[in-house]
Amino acid sequence: MITDFQAALPTTPVGLTTLTTTVPKEYVHRSVVTEVFLTGWRQTDADTCTVTAQWPRAHTFYGPAAGFHDPLLFSETLRQTVPLLSHAVFGAPMDHKQIWRDLHVALDPAALRAGLTPADVELSIRCEDVERRAGVLRGMRMEVTATREGQHLGTASTAFSSHSRALYRRLRGAYADAERAMAAAVELPASLQPGLVGRDRPHDVVLSPRAADGRWQLRVNTLHPIIFDHPNDHAPGMLLLEAARQAAQHHLGPEPVLATGLDAAFHRYAELDAPAWVAAETAADGRVRVTVEQHDALVFECAVTTHPATA
Incomplete structure (x- = not known):
């Protein structure tokens, strides 16, 4: 498990304080690198993590409109965070599937205004009700507070299940x-x-x-x-x-x-x-x-x- 993604990056070149890249697309269950919005994560305690993301100024589906970033960018950011923490922090095997149970989001409209640069977003996450069976993650709830360049962006709460390949095939039957x-x-x-x-x-x-x-x-x-x-x-x-x-x-x-x-x-x-x-x-x-x-x-x-x- 990697507890600090930025620390795992190559040495920062002279003249730069940080390097920014997206997390591996496999961690967020995306097949296209350009659809990955998450840029890093850090485990700050046994049950708390910080995840960073960047929202683009233009996007073919989640693009800004009427001067505001698409609010569903936040939901997609959360969706990507679910498998990221499941695999990278809680050790769920990469072939396990995470399935949403519920999602609750409250955003500040003022913080959604689009600017002249991409929006840098930070999620402070507390993981609760962590379920394991034989040491393997089966589900949990994430309580999230989000900021955009230091400004309050919103809060969220979401719960999900994590299923092994075998369990998922049993649950889905012919639809698997x-x-x-x-x-x-x-x-x-x-x-x-x-x-x-x-x-x-x-x-x-x-x-x-x-x-x-x-x-x-x-x-x-x-x-x-x-x-x-x-x-x-x-x-x-x-x-x-x-x-x-x-x-x-x-x-x-x-x-x-x-x-x-x-x-x-x-x-x-x-x-x-x-x-x-x-x-x-x-x-x-x-x-x-x-x-x-x-x-x-x-x-x-x-x-x-x-x-x-x-x-």
Whole structure:
């Protein structure tokens, strides 16, 4: 296990105080190096770690809009942190899969403003409720406080399970083969107009036009290079979060909003071979409650807090 990534880097050249690079893509379960946002980690105590990240000024999917960084960059940063700490700090074998249970995010809109340089982000993480079996990580919860160049960015809490290859195959059964699952994916339905969901390209829209019952069909584009960075046997968690964000925007529209708060629960896998249906409603507390159902069962739910996207 590596407890300090920066300390493991080559000697810093004369004239520089630090070297900056991304962490190995294998640690964050990405196949493309350019999609890795994490730049380092350091274990500060038995159950605490610091993780650093850099958000680009431009990105094909998580790009800035209306003068603000995409709030879902923060969720993707957390998603990458889950396997990073599981493998690099807690020693989970590299073929173990981490599966989200829940995710809670609260961001400060002012700290999301895009600047003239990339955003350097630091996560202070406390690991709780660590579960092990025979000494091997089985799951935990991370409590996160985030800053951007010293400014408070937000907080988060997320819990996940960590499954061995054998356990995962038993849990998933016939669905465990990712390439076979993707080959059986339902036909991609038409997309909503991108502007209705805060997007500028149909390729990035994950909702279809509303059906007669007012719900949207989830668009699962297995050829999308960011959402499906590598073969996956189910709809990725980031796709479900993107659906929640787009559903909230369409529900509240037309003025653009930032999804600054997420309270999400992942109840079951969203399979690729059957339609999944997305619904949105305004909750009593003013948030937008988004649900995803498949085969009449609740797969995912998320309460979305929004803020006007006005610079």
